[in-house]
Amino acid sequence: xxxxxxxxxxxxxxxxxxxxxxxxxxxxxxxxxxxxxxxxxxxxxxxxxxxxxxxxxxxxxxxxxxxxxxxxxxxxxxxxxxxxxxxxxxxxxxxxxxxxxxxxxxxxxxxxxxxxxxxxxxxxxxxxxxxxxxxxxxxxxxxxxxxxxxxxxxxxxxxxxxxxxxxxxxxxxxxxxxxxxxxxxxxxxxxxxxxxxxxxxxxxxxxxxxxxxxxxxxxxxxxxxx
Numbered sequence: 001x002x003x004x005x006x007x008x009x010x011x012x013x014x015x016x017x018x019x020x021x022x023x024x025x026x027x028x029x030x031x032x033x034x035x036x037x038x039x040x041x042x043x044x045x046x047x048x049x050x051x052x053x054x055x056x057x058x059x060x061x062x063x064x065x066x067x068x069x070x071x072x073x074x075x076x077x078x079x080x081x082x083x084x085x086x087x088x089x090x091x092x093x094x095x096x097x098x099x100x101x102x103x104x105x106x107x108x109x110x111x112x113x114x115x116x117x118x119x120x121x122x123x124x125x126x127x128x129x130x131x132x133x134x135x136x137x138x139x140x141x142x143x144x145x146x147x148x149x150x151x152x153x154x155x156x157x158x159x160x161x162x163x164x165x166x167x168x169x170x171x172x173x174x175x176x177x178x179x180x181x182x183x184x185x186x187x188x189x190x191x192x193x194x195x196x197x198x199x200x201x202x203x204x205x206x207x208x209x210x211x212x213x214x215x216x217x218x219x220x221x222x223x224x225x226x
Contacts, residue, residue: 025042
């Protein structure tokens with residue numbers, strides 16, 4: 001079950017360890033709210049004897065663009081911030097690509113003591129990274145859609161069609177030539193291969209060297225398909 005931190009501290013926990021953790025989380029919650037309103041989500045699981053097991057606590061800084069998770073490491077006495085967005089929504093971007101985009105922005109300094117400006121700087125940083133990822137994902141999406149539109153009307157032999165993960169692969173075979181393609185993480189890979197064998201004869205040589213292998217219905221007589 002999910003409850004607020006205010007409600008969780010009033011509930012009976014499984015042992016003193018869980019009670020102490022919740023009280024520490026509650027103090028963190030109050031400290032954050034001195035500078036920026038945040039929402040709390042405490043995950044509990046029910047045990048025997050009407051008590052509860054504390055699974056986790058999450059603090060969210062709500063924003064118009066994205067929410068930001070803020071955590072406190074009691075051992076290091078440091079706060080950390082994470083954009084609360086699902087990378088699977090950006091189907092054209094790999095984790096490596098997202099990491100590469102993140103490197104283009106200057107990360108704010110670590111936070112040992114909270115202030116309104118420090119929180120605002122971290123929210124702005126996570127917003128900028130997210131919006132840059134959305135922009136790049138949309139650019140790749142347009143490129144993928146344009147390529148897929150160009151395949152319409154072609155006799156495509158599909159190997160994979162997975163729009164949810166933005167993955168496609170297939171080939172088009174025509175007159176002894178193969179056009180192979182694959183799409184992954186918004187990148188379109190294309191390759192052309194010659195896909196026939198011919199007998200080692202003078203007639204085959206003349207037709208190939210004169211680029212007339214398909215002329216006068218010689219294809220059926222000369223080409224031997226793999």
